[in-house]
Structure formats: structure tokens, C-alpha cells
Amino acid sequence: MSLNTLEYLSLSAIAYLDFDKSLEGATIEELISRKAVTEKDLNKPELSVLKDPSSPLRSYTLVYFEKDDVSGFAGVAFRSPSGKIILAFRGTELDRGFLPALSDIATDTQIGSMVLSPLAQFWDTLEFAQSVVARVTGNDNISKKDALKYLRHNNATATGHSLGGGLASYLTYRTSDFSSGGNYGGIQAITFNAVGIGTNLLDVSALARLNEYNITDHVNSLDWVGMYGVPIGSTIQHIDTSDLDYKRVNFNALGKMLAVRLRLSKGNIDMLEYKRQINNIKNTIAGGPGRYSVTDTMAVYSGYEGVGGKDGSGLFNTSRHNLDRFLCDDPSKPGLQYKMTETVADQKLSVRNLRDLFNLINAFQVIERAKIDKNYTTDVISKPPLPTTMSQDGVIYYNNFIILPDGSVSNRPYSHDQIAYANYVVQQFERRLASGDFMSAYVDTQKAQADQDRRVDPLVFDLDGDGITTISIDESNTFFDLDNSGFAERTSWIGSGEGLLAYDRNGDGIINGGNELFGDRTLMKDGKTLASSGFAALAEYDDNKDGKIDSNDAIYTLLRIWQDSDGDGITSVGELKQLVDLGIVSIGLSYNNTGVTDSANNAQVRTGTFTLADGSSRITGEYLLNRDPLQSVDSSLVNISDDVALLPNVQGAGNVGSLHKAIMQDESGLLRSLVEQFIQEKILQNVKLWLRIFWRIGLELLLLIQRAAAICLTLGSWLYWKSFLARNFEDRRMLMQRLCYRGRMINYLKLYMCH
Structure with a gap:
């Protein structure tokens, strides 16, 4: 019997629980009776399905649980009475200890870069799959390659939320087979708000067939984390469970108000003219026999707190990311029971672009606040920055309340990257307005x-x-x-x-x-x-x-x-x-x-x-x-051997090829030995080894500095990084000469060496 989406969501939630090794072999029903799954856990909406005695999940057996506080990886595997294996992967957790939290953040940063591969947790995913199959088959010597084949031939499935969804997607990718005319998209994965890992893979053919992988990712329509990156497989958007009545929002009037707001932001009109035009549009909102509401429409326009946040904070809001945002009350069942939220396809209103709409509203608010604070920048970045605090060196510099043009109140400042991303969101909106008074600005x-x-x-x-x-x-x-x-x-x-x-x-x-x-x-x-x-x-x-x-x-x-x-x-x-x-x-x-x-x-x-x-x-x-x-992908043709394909990889970027290709082209074998050393020493603990690997494949100096600095920052090793810059001038000069020899040096590297 196949599981439904709600049951996969519950398994994704179970992955956030810890299980002792002594519990292996117990059914979920026994885990509940032995308080390994507590009453408090069962009262969470995302696990409430387990309360039902008839739930098929209660008969599933715990096969294996693994948690690695060094890499931050955690996963759990269950087996159905018919023998079907389900692997569930845990997402990012910030409340389970300093080291695992930092490790998860490091992985998120690597995926979020859309350039780096999250090597440690990708590798742990394969090791976890190997351990699961070893327990099921009793073969402790099974290889990773054979373990993946076993999962593929026995119709295993995978699930996970957030980062865990990305790991489940990676397992599907690694079990796929499109060789020799084959068309197998890997084991089935049902994921929730999974980060997209498409560009964290190095496979030209994979990027050309992203939609062919056997992955279905359920995404909350207002969650930017779940929309991040390049997804593989198919995506189903769900309507967020806010209390806003979208049917009463006049989206036509809303669009006109946003166009007026753009003119104010560009300085084309003053505040008095802005308010006059907004009031005129407000008078048209309630067109139709009670269909549209001025209150609901204006609530959206001012950054409705229950949906997109207010005072600009909704642009960086991750509260829509949790599993419970996929659930709503099911009135067809007695008591408080839940069902999956409506999908975009089910909703008659055109809400496909709701998230972009709320991002735009909040972007205006971020820019308006920054201009009042006199820290506005015209810089643009196209990816939302990771969540940050609103203080610097422990000091909060802003605590005053600011009334924004839409009438909302802002009580927070914004960082450079947040302002730059807000500029990008507004820029995208501006580029779509290719008519009328906006043409000249649009052409610029x-x-x-x-x-x-x-x-x-x-x-x-x-x-x-x-x-x-x-x-x-x-x-x-x-x-x-x-x-x-x-x-x-x-x-x-x-x-x-x-x-x-x-x-x-x-x-x-x-x-x-x-x-x-x-x-x-x-x-x-x-x-x-x-x-x-x-x-x-x-x-x-x-x-x-x-x-x-x-x-x-x-x-x-x-x-x-x-x-x-x-x-x-x-x-x-x-x-x-x-x-x-x-x-x-x-x-x-x-x-x-x-x-x-x-x-x-x-x-x-x-x-x-x-x-x-x-x-x-x-x-x-x-x-x-x-x-x-x-x-970007390196389009050069280099055959990757099966044993090298199982090694960790670094995604190529710019003029830099992948680590796998560099290994195959390195006749000395030194690079491969470095990578194998990485596997043994856990690369997150050995920044020097990162630098040696990057040096070996001829990575541009600036990219090397950016990646190594990101790793050092993630590990709290900024002092080490400063000393690296101070002590290793000769190494940098030698690296520059090596890169010059390869014909890849550009002017800013020369300027860097001069300083």
C-alpha cells in the first residue's frame, strides 16, 4: 500500500526526533508506547496522523537512525510490513547544539551559493543509505554502489523537509539511470520545502533533464527557502495557511498601487502626488457586488503581518518554511484533524505569484526604511541573504519607529545585503513595466x-x-x-x-x-x-x-x-x-x-x-x-570512473572545472589522495586541506578566497583566516604564477597582489 502525501510529511517530521540504537526493530506503534515518540510530539500538527490507530505508519519498523554532530547530518529509515524501505532526512536545526547547528548552516551556505556542493552531508547521505541496506540485507560489506542498486531495484522511497528534502533529492539523483537509453529517474522522493540542488550537481545531462527525476517537492507559496536554488523533479505549490481571504483582494488595483509606488521610489512623483493617486485607486477597489474588500486589499499592500510580514521583514521571513504550514483543519473529520493545504492548481484565483507579490511589497518597505535611515545603497544582489540579526557587535543601532508611505510602521534597520536584494526585487518589477511613464526608466x-x-x-x-x-x-x-x-x-x-x-x-x-x-x-x-x-x-x-x-x-x-x-x-x-x-x-x-x-x-x-x-x-x-x-557547467567531455564518481565533488564555476574532472585529468594521483584524505578527516575540520584541493585544481584566487573565507567564517575561524592572509604571501605569489601560466589571470588579481 502506497503512502499518501500527508504520511510522507509525517515521516519527514519524524526525522527531527532522535532514536536510541536499542529501538531498532521496533514499530512506530511501539515507539509511541515506549515514549520514544512522546505525547507532546503527537500533538504537533505534522505528527498528528500517528494518533490514528488505523494509520499504516504505526506498523512501520525502525531500521536505522544516524546523527552526526560533526557534519550536522541526521536521517532515519523505516521498513513497511511488505518490506518497502523509506529513508527520511532531517533539515536544518538551530536548537540542537552549537556544532551541529553550525554544520547545518555550513551546508545551507554551500547549497545557497549555488556553486559549492555540500560535500560532507552529500557523502553522509550515501553512507547512511549504505548502512540502511547493510542492516536490511545483513551484508555489512556491501559497497555504496551496490547499496544504491539495492534501493533502486527494491523501490525504496525517500522524504525530507528543507535541507533534508535536498538530501532526499540527492539520493534520487544518485540512484537514477539514464545511461544506454535508459529512462529511470531514481527512487521516488516526496519532499517538502526542499532547497533546490540542481546547480550543486555536476552533470550536464542531469541539468538538461531536471524535470525527469522522480521527485515531487511540495512548496509553500510564500516560502522563499523552498523556492531557493534550482529544483530537480516536479514542484507542487501549496497555498499558505494565512487567514487572509484572497478572494476579496483586488489584485488589479493592487498592481496599480505598486506601479505608483515604484514612481515614488524612483523620485518621479512626490509624497503628496503619491497619496493622491493611491486614494484614487482605493476608491476603485470595491468594484463588484461585495466581491473585493478595501480592508483585505490594503492589508496586503501594507505587508499583511500574517502573510508576508510587515515593515519589510517578510522579504526575509522563514516562518512559512515549517511543515505545519502545509496543514489545515479537516472539517470532514471529527475533532481537530488535519489535511494538506490547497495547491495552486486547486485554487481558482490566480495566486501563482503571491510570493513574488509579497516580496515586492516588502522590498519597497526595506528601501523606504533605508532611505530614511540614510544607509540606502544602489547595489544589487540576486539572491536573498541568509537570516541575520539586526545588531552589529552586540549593539542595536536603531530602535525608532518609522511610518512608511503605505501606513505601516517599521521598527528595524536593514543590512547592506538585505537592501541590495530588495533593489533586485524592485528591479525585476520595474523591468516588467515596459510602457507609459515607466518606459525611460525601464530602458535605463x-x-x-x-x-x-x-x-x-x-x-x-x-x-x-x-x-x-x-x-x-x-x-x-x-x-x-x-x-x-x-x-x-x-x-x-x-x-x-x-x-x-x-x-x-x-x-x-x-x-x-x-x-x-x-x-x-x-x-x-x-x-x-x-x-x-x-x-x-x-x-x-x-x-x-x-x-x-x-x-x-x-x-x-x-x-x-x-x-x-x-x-x-x-x-x-x-x-x-x-x-x-x-x-x-x-x-x-x-x-x-x-x-x-x-x-x-x-x-x-x-x-x-x-x-x-x-x-x-x-x-x-x-x-x-x-x-x-x-x-555554469564545464561542457568538456571527460569520462568519470565509477570509483571517482562516489568521491565528494566540488561544482565548477566560472572557468573552473569540477573536482571529479580534475581528478581524472591529474595523472600524478595527488589530487585523488587529497580527496580521500578529506573523507577520513571530515573536511569541515580541516580548512588547510580545502585550500590545498582548490590550489591543485587551479581555482581563481578570488574564488578561492571567497570559498575558504566562507568556510572559516562558518566554523568561527576568522582569526585563522586573517593569519592565513598575513603569513602566506609567497604561497599566493606562487599560485598567481601558476594561474598566469594557465592563461586564466585577470586584472583584479594583479591589483590584489600589488596591495
């Missing part, structure tokens, strides 16, 4: 964002004749090396009905990067200059200077249209087509500057036309595609 934002993110502008052809469509970076799972760095970054992409103009310069039948497209990453004929645009790059090949590329130009037969029909960023058989095969007789080189943004938030900067054999013409568009350079 668009240009600044293009400069900041180095978006790349390939030429896109409207092959299906219905206009050019692009895919937003939030919805895209495409990784492609647009900027020719040697690493494929996650990028916005084109729709399946469009094509990219390409020139396979090395003749390998594959479009390897932006240098083989036509855009601002295309190298001109002089071999030194980058093209200013795709049209400029193509114009160099107009041999007869007639303003078009056709059969009279030598390049015509060499050009290809890449129609990436599966959207994976990889040139597959049949995707590269000659112009003549598509009936394209000429490509015009004249263009119009447009500067508009489509619904996927990609900027169309220029448009031209191409002509078909029947005389009709279609659009050629030059698009600035959004990219996330932090989410």
Missing part, C-alpha cells in the same frame, strides 16, 4: 542589466512565421556557452519554432559557443575585434556589398540555421540546416533599433528581415538573452 534598467550580466545577442530567425518567442531564464533548462568562456551557463533560450543563425567555424558539426553564432561574441575577420552586433558580424561577409547575404556571397553555403527543437543547448542530429533547405534565399543586413522586452524578459534590440523562395519575408531579431553565469 534594461541597459544597466545588459552591461551587468553581459547578455549575449545572437540573431534569431522566425522560422514558423508566427513571431519570435523566447523562453525566460526561470523556465529554461538550457545550458550553453554564449560568451565563449569554455563553460556552458544557464541561459534564456529561443522557442522550438525559431532558429539561430550559425557558422560552424571548426567544421565539427556542432555549434560549440557564441563564437559560432552571430552576435556580440562573434570574432571579426581580423581575429581580434568582437562584433558590436549580430548584423555587424554578418555584414563582413557581404562580398558584393549589396546589403544582403545571398547565393552571390561565399558565406551563403556555409551558413546554417540551428533549430534546437529539444531546447537542450546541444546540437543534435538534424538540428543544423542549410539556408536553401529552409527556402531562405537572402538575409537582409539593414535593421531597426527596437529596444523592447518580450514576455520572457529577454530584450529585443534590433530587427531585420530574411526572404523566402516564394518572395515572402519574415523577421530576424537580435535578442539580449538573460544568462546566469553562476549557474
Whole structure:
């Protein structure tokens, strides 16, 4: 008998309890009778299902419990009467001791970076699975590889909440098998508010098939932790259990008020005009026969305390993250019993973007408070900072009450990173307002964002004749090396009905990067200059200077249209087509500057036309595609052996390859021995070994400093880190020379060495 979602939620909650080794073999019913699961535990909504004597969970047997206070890992495994194994992983805990709390925070920081792999707890997950299978089979010598096979062949399942959900997802990933045409997405995992670990894995094929993994993550619609990172598998959003009646919120009026608030924030209107416009909009809220409520709508606008927080605090609020936020009273059952909350699909109102809405409201409040406090910064960061205290060196600098423009009261300050993230949230809203009075500000934002993110502008052809469509970076799972760095970054992409103009310069039948497209990453004929645009790059090949590329130009037969029909960023058989095969007789080189943004938030900067054999013409568009350079993978092909695949890994970033690839390419075997030493010594206790490993794979100096500093800070080792910087100048100089030799040094590293 399969478990339902509520029962998996209960098992995720059980993972937060500790069990003595002597309890192994006891059923959950026996654990209750022996007070290992107390009455206080059972009174928690997330464990209340165990009160029901008919619950199938009560017959499940405790197989194994493990808790490691060094790494912070904790997990528990149960076995059903039919022999099915369920592994449940514990999330972050801040109240179970100093060391495990710090270890959990370290793991959260590594996952949150979307660059580092949480090595210790990933490794502990595999060891835990090995121990569970050893107890079930009686084979104490079973290998990790065989243990994973056993879980796969015996239909085991996994569950977990928060960090524990990320670990359950990792186990599913490690038990999957897509080799040799296989299509097995790993053991089933049912998770709750799990952090996304997609970019903490190093597997190009995995990133291309994120939705194919056998994982279902249930996420509270207002919980930013559960929305963090890149999830693998599918996601189901649940409506938060606040007492706000969404049906009585006039979202149309709310959007208009937020647009006015943006104008106030940008300084386009003064406070008097702001209040006049808000009052005018308020008078339209109650349209319809009692359908909308001014009170509910304005409560949302002022950062309703029960939902998104108030005075800006909701932007960093983690209270929506707990398991009980998935539960509500079930009136169909006697007494106080619970059921899962409604999902977005079940709710008739359009509440899919509620979390973004509350983030925006709170972001305005953060910025407004910062301006009053005169500590406002225009800096932007795209990821919410980890929760921090509102004091510095034990001193609280702000205790005054501030009335914000929406009428709410703020009694707290905000840190630099919190203000910078609020700027990002407002910036995203601003970029969506591409009309009316906001156009000039929007264009400025668009240009600044293009400069900041180095978006790349390939030429896109409207092959299906219905206009050019692009895919937003939030919805895209495409990784492609647009900027020719040697690493494929996650990028916005084109729709399946469009094509990219390409020139396979090395003749390998594959479009390897932006240098083989036509855009601002295309190298001109002089071999030194980058093209200013795709049209400029193509114009160099107009041999007869007639303003078009056709059969009279030598390049015509060499050009290809890449129609990436599966959207994976990889040139597959049949995707590269000659112009003549598509009936394209000429490509015009004249263009119009447009500067508009489509619904996927990609900027169309220029448009031209191409002509078909029947005389009709279609659009050629030059698009600035959004990219996330932090989410990058090394696209070089290196076979990873099975034994190396079981070793801890470090996700590549920038121009840095993965630890696994570095091990395979290190003929001396020194790097592998360092990693194996890490396994024995628990890397969290040995910062020097981290530095040696990073040095060995040639990590950029700045990235090395950032990662090592983060580890040292997490472990409270700041004094050690300062001494490292003071004592090891010669080591840094040697490292710089090594990096210069590899051709990867950039100017700021030289400046760093000068100081």
C-alpha cells in the first residue's frame, strides 16, 4: 500500500526526533508506547496522523537512525510490513547544539551559493543509505554502489523537509539511470520545502533533464527557502495557511498601487502626488457586488503581518518554511484533524505569484526604511541573504519607529545585503513595466542589466512565421556557452519554432559557443575585434556589398540555421540546416533599433528581415538573452570512473572545472589522495586541506578566497583566516604564477597582489 502525501510529511517530521540504537526493530506503534515518540510530539500538527490507530505508519519498523554532530547530518529509515524501505532526512536545526547547528548552516551556505556542493552531508547521505541496506540485507560489506542498486531495484522511497528534502533529492539523483537509453529517474522522493540542488550537481545531462527525476517537492507559496536554488523533479505549490481571504483582494488595483509606488521610489512623483493617486485607486477597489474588500486589499499592500510580514521583514521571513504550514483543519473529520493545504492548481484565483507579490511589497518597505535611515545603497544582489540579526557587535543601532508611505510602521534597520536584494526585487518589477511613464526608466534598467550580466545577442530567425518567442531564464533548462568562456551557463533560450543563425567555424558539426553564432561574441575577420552586433558580424561577409547575404556571397553555403527543437543547448542530429533547405534565399543586413522586452524578459534590440523562395519575408531579431553565469557547467567531455564518481565533488564555476574532472585529468594521483584524505578527516575540520584541493585544481584566487573565507567564517575561524592572509604571501605569489601560466589571470588579481 502506497503512502499518501500527508504520511510522507509525517515521516519527514519524524526525522527531527532522535532514536536510541536499542529501538531498532521496533514499530512506530511501539515507539509511541515506549515514549520514544512522546505525547507532546503527537500533538504537533505534522505528527498528528500517528494518533490514528488505523494509520499504516504505526506498523512501520525502525531500521536505522544516524546523527552526526560533526557534519550536522541526521536521517532515519523505516521498513513497511511488505518490506518497502523509506529513508527520511532531517533539515536544518538551530536548537540542537552549537556544532551541529553550525554544520547545518555550513551546508545551507554551500547549497545557497549555488556553486559549492555540500560535500560532507552529500557523502553522509550515501553512507547512511549504505548502512540502511547493510542492516536490511545483513551484508555489512556491501559497497555504496551496490547499496544504491539495492534501493533502486527494491523501490525504496525517500522524504525530507528543507535541507533534508535536498538530501532526499540527492539520493534520487544518485540512484537514477539514464545511461544506454535508459529512462529511470531514481527512487521516488516526496519532499517538502526542499532547497533546490540542481546547480550543486555536476552533470550536464542531469541539468538538461531536471524535470525527469522522480521527485515531487511540495512548496509553500510564500516560502522563499523552498523556492531557493534550482529544483530537480516536479514542484507542487501549496497555498499558505494565512487567514487572509484572497478572494476579496483586488489584485488589479493592487498592481496599480505598486506601479505608483515604484514612481515614488524612483523620485518621479512626490509624497503628496503619491497619496493622491493611491486614494484614487482605493476608491476603485470595491468594484463588484461585495466581491473585493478595501480592508483585505490594503492589508496586503501594507505587508499583511500574517502573510508576508510587515515593515519589510517578510522579504526575509522563514516562518512559512515549517511543515505545519502545509496543514489545515479537516472539517470532514471529527475533532481537530488535519489535511494538506490547497495547491495552486486547486485554487481558482490566480495566486501563482503571491510570493513574488509579497516580496515586492516588502522590498519597497526595506528601501523606504533605508532611505530614511540614510544607509540606502544602489547595489544589487540576486539572491536573498541568509537570516541575520539586526545588531552589529552586540549593539542595536536603531530602535525608532518609522511610518512608511503605505501606513505601516517599521521598527528595524536593514543590512547592506538585505537592501541590495530588495533593489533586485524592485528591479525585476520595474523591468516588467515596459510602457507609459515607466518606459525611460525601464530602458535605463534594461541597459544597466545588459552591461551587468553581459547578455549575449545572437540573431534569431522566425522560422514558423508566427513571431519570435523566447523562453525566460526561470523556465529554461538550457545550458550553453554564449560568451565563449569554455563553460556552458544557464541561459534564456529561443522557442522550438525559431532558429539561430550559425557558422560552424571548426567544421565539427556542432555549434560549440557564441563564437559560432552571430552576435556580440562573434570574432571579426581580423581575429581580434568582437562584433558590436549580430548584423555587424554578418555584414563582413557581404562580398558584393549589396546589403544582403545571398547565393552571390561565399558565406551563403556555409551558413546554417540551428533549430534546437529539444531546447537542450546541444546540437543534435538534424538540428543544423542549410539556408536553401529552409527556402531562405537572402538575409537582409539593414535593421531597426527596437529596444523592447518580450514576455520572457529577454530584450529585443534590433530587427531585420530574411526572404523566402516564394518572395515572402519574415523577421530576424537580435535578442539580449538573460544568462546566469553562476549557474555554469564545464561542457568538456571527460569520462568519470565509477570509483571517482562516489568521491565528494566540488561544482565548477566560472572557468573552473569540477573536482571529479580534475581528478581524472591529474595523472600524478595527488589530487585523488587529497580527496580521500578529506573523507577520513571530515573536511569541515580541516580548512588547510580545502585550500590545498582548490590550489591543485587551479581555482581563481578570488574564488578561492571567497570559498575558504566562507568556510572559516562558518566554523568561527576568522582569526585563522586573517593569519592565513598575513603569513602566506609567497604561497599566493606562487599560485598567481601558476594561474598566469594557465592563461586564466585577470586584472583584479594583479591589483590584489600589488596591495
